Amino acid sequence: MVSNDILQFFFSLLYQESGLLLDESKRYLIETRLEPVAAQEGFASIDALGKKLMERNDALLRQTVVDAMTTNETSFFRDKSHFEILRDEIIPRLIQSNEKTKKIRIWCAACSTGQEPYSIGIHLKEIGVKLKDWDIQILATDISEPVLSQARLGVYSQHEVQRGLSAPQLLRYFSKEGLAWKISSEIRNMVQFRKLNLLADLSSVGTSDIIFCRNILIYFDLKTKKNVINKLFDLLNLGGSLFLGGSEAFMGIKTSLVRVEAKKACYYKKENISQNGGTDSRSGMKRRGVCQT
C-alpha cells in the first residue's frame, strides 16, 4: 500500500501538472494506475517512484505519471445531440455569419485518442455541399502524448469503431488494416493535433468559432474550472459556441456565455452583452439568459 505522504505528494503533483483533483477516496486509482508505471520505470514500489520524484524534478517521469492518471475514455459521435445541434443550428449560422471569409475554426480542447475531432470532420463532410469551398480547420489538443500519437495515426480497433460509427460511415471514411481500421486521409487532413495543457498559456491557439471541451472539466476543482472557462471564453469568436460534456455545467461559475438548449442537450454561446436574454427570433431557440449561479 502507498504511504500517506507519497499519496499526498502524487495528489499535489497531479493537481499542479494537469488540474486533476483527487482525494483519499481515489487511493485505488493511484495504486492501480501507478503500479505498472513504477514497475516499467524500474522502481520496487509506488513509494519508491514517489520518493524519486520528490528528490529530483524529473519532467519526463512527471509526465509519465500524469499520462497514466488521465482518463481517456471517449468514442465516436459521443453525445449525438451535439452533432445534431452542429448540423442544424451552428453550421447554418456560421455559413451566414462567415460568408465573407468562408473560414470556420474548430478546437477540440481535450481530444484524447482523436474520436471527437474525427467525428466532427466526418460530420462536416456529411453536411457537405454548402461547405465545399470553405476553409475549415479542426485543431485538436490534449495534455497526453500517448493519446495524441494514437490520434495522429488514426488507427482504431474493431471495438473502437463500433462505438458510435454507423456501418456506412465506417466503410466510407476508414480502410481496413488487418483487424483494425484507419481513418481516410480526407478526414485525417482536416485535423491538426498538438500537445497542450489547458492550465498553461493558451494564446498560441488563436480564436475559434466552435470549441469542444467535453468531459474534462469534471476532473477539475472550481478554481481550475473558472480559470479554464475564462480562457475558453476569450478564445471564442463573437457568436461562437462552446460544448461541454453531457454531465458538465458551469455550476457556481459566473460567465457571460449564454446557455442555449436544443435537442435535449445544450451548448453555450458568446454574444454581445446587449443581446442577452429573450429568444433568438431567427431560430426560435429556447434560452436561459446569462448563467450567473
Place this chain on the structure above:
Amino acid sequence: MKVLIVDDNSAIRDVLKKMLDEMGIRTIETCHGKEAISKLENNTDIKLVILDWNMPEMNGIELLDWLCSQNKLSYSPKIMVVTTENEVNKIEMAMEKGADEYIMMPFTKEILEGKLSILGIEKESHV
C-alpha cells in the same frame, strides 16, 4: 414494434433478448432462416431483423438476399447482421447486399443501444 432475432446460437439470442428487454423493446426469435421468413410474413410490425451469418437451413446471406429482393414483404424492416472480429470483411458484403448496419461480438448494451439509435429504432411510448 418488434425486433426479430435470427440466430442458431441460443446463448446469443438470450443475450440480445435480455438487452432488448431491458430497453423495453419486444422481441421474437428463431434459430433458422426458413422460420424467419414465416415470422416476417406474419408479423408486419417487425422494425428490425438481427441476423446471424452462419445458420443451418437457410443461412444469413441467403436470408439477406431474400429480404432485399424486391416485393417479398409488404413492409421494410431494417437489417442488422451480427459478425465476429474475424469476419469484418463481411461487413462490406452485407452492406452491399442491402443490410443497414452490423454489430460485432462481443458487444455491450451501450453498443447495441448506439446501433439502434443509428437505425432510428426506439422503444414505442405508450399512447
